[in-house]
Amino acid sequence: MVRTQIQLTQRQAELIRQVAAQRKVSMAQAIRLGLDQFLAANAGVDREERVRRALAVAGRFRSGKRDTASRHDAVLAEAFRP
Numbered sequence: 001m002v003r004t005q006i007q008l009t010q011r012q013a014e015l016i017r018q019v020a021a022q023r024k025v026s027m028a029q030a031i032r033l034g035l036d037q038f039l040a041a042n043a044g045v046d047r048e049e050r051v052r053r054a055l056a057v058a059g060r061f062r063s064g065k066r067d068t069a070s071r072h073d074a075v076l077a078e079a080f081r082p
Contacts, residue, residue: 006031011082 008016020030045053068075 015082 016027016030016034020027023030025033
């Protein structure tokens, strides 16, 4: 293993401690597991491919809400809120 140092926001540190405690692993292990998932999802996928994938599914699903298009920034902010 390679020893490294990272800086987390207060919120990230709190959440990773909670996840680690729930899974009964160290914070370092929880971070490695999360990093493995991130890398697997992004390995070998360049920006153009991600754009192509996003465009391929755009408009294929319905939320049942009529104002999503006009409120897209607010909807995304809500979806990605920690």
